[in-house]
Amino acid sequence: MTEMSYLDGNMLDGPLRELFAVDMSTAMGRCENCGMTGSMASLHVFAHAPGLIARCPSCEAVMLRLVRAPDRAWLDLRGTTFLQVPMPLEQTQPGPL
Amino acid sequence: MLSAGPTPRVSLDTWEFVIAAENGTEHRWSWQELMALPQETPMVDIHCVTHWSKLGTTWQGVSLDTLLDGVDTGAHFALAHSYGGYTTNLPLDDLRGGRAWVAHTFDGAPLAPEHGGPARLLVPHLYFWKSAKWVRGIRLKTMDEPGFWETAGYHDYGDPWREQRYQGD
Numbered sequence: 001m002t003e004m005s006y007l008d009g010n011m012l013d014g015p016l017r018e019l020f021a022v023d024m025s026t027a028m029g030r031c032e033n034c035g036m037t038g039s040m041a042s043l044h045v046f047a048h049a050p051g052l053i054a055r056c057p058s059c060e061a062v063m064l065r066l067v068r069a070p071d072r073a074w075l076d077l078r079g080t081t082f083l084q085v086p087m088p089l090e091q092t093q094p095g096p097l
Numbered sequence: 098m099l100s101a102g103p104t105p106r107v108s109l110d111t112w113e114f115v116i117a118a119e120n121g122t123e124h125r126w127s128w129q130e131l132m133a134l135p136q137e138t139p140m141v142d143i144h145c146v147t148h149w150s151k152l153g154t155t156w157q158g159v160s161l162d163t164l165l166d167g168v169d170t171g172a173h174f175a176l177a178h179s180y181g182g183y184t185t186n187l188p189l190d191d192l193r194g195g196r197a198w199v200a201h202t203f204d205g206a207p208l209a210p211e212h213g214g215p216a217r218l219l220v221p222h223l224y225f226w227k228s229a230k231w232v233r234g235i236r237l238k239t240m241d242e243p244g245f246w247e248t249a250g251y252h253d254y255g256d257p258w259r260e261q262r263y264q265g266d
């Protein structure tokens with residue numbers, strides 16, 4: 001058995017594409033534990049497990065968990081304060097009055 | 098093997114195992130105290146949720162019957178917790194009856210950190226994610242509290258013979 005190693009967050013792109021219609025490879029996320037904000041592609045992904053676990057590269061806290069059953073998927077983002085997703089430019093909406 | 102994160106490195110000098118009863122009473126064992134307890138050498142089949150099984154694996158460790166002897170509890174549930182933060186829930190009955198161990202030796206050699214050493218839970222009649230690596234203690238609970246994978250879709254019990262992988266299986 002070799003030393004446990006992680007994959008980089010780019011590998012989340014495929015699994016998350018099943019759930020999200022947006023391109024997650026350019027999304028940013030904020031770690032709920034330490035406040036680090038960075039690209040989802042920079043997360044450390046542990047895949048030798050019953051699901052995918054993506055940890056913050058600064059503090060190792062779990063930011064994302066994804067479990068895929070044959071007919072269902074579970075996504076836990078409680079370790080991520082926000083996801084920032086690039087969107088196509090659209091007409092400016094009127095602000096609140 | 099199942100790993101949810103980096104492998105914790107736990108020194109035997111600071112290692113401890115704690116059973117916390119639902120009334121707050123704690124029972125603690127150091128490494129030396131664990132090794133001084135009666136040792137058993139279960140030979141068991143293990144079943145991973147990712148569809149492999151390994152037959153006739155040989156372990157050495159201390160039965161949970163021995164550790165729970167003298168623990169005053171009316172709890173029906175247990176939440177095992179590990180160095181590194183992993184948790185998993187089991188009915189307390191499944192830790193009794195000669196079916197669960199705190200294992201420190203695999204195939205005659207000290208359990209390697211990658212395999213959950215210094216010690217891991219060994220509950221071979223349930224899926225192997227219930228056999229928490231790097232186990233640090235067990236909290237006894239009156240109410241079932243789902244653990245790390247059980248809060249992300251995995252089954253609360255995990256019987257391999259009924260293929261209880263996911264919630265609702």
Ligand SMILES: [Zn+2]
Nearest residue numbers: 031034056059
């Ligand atoms: Zn962090």
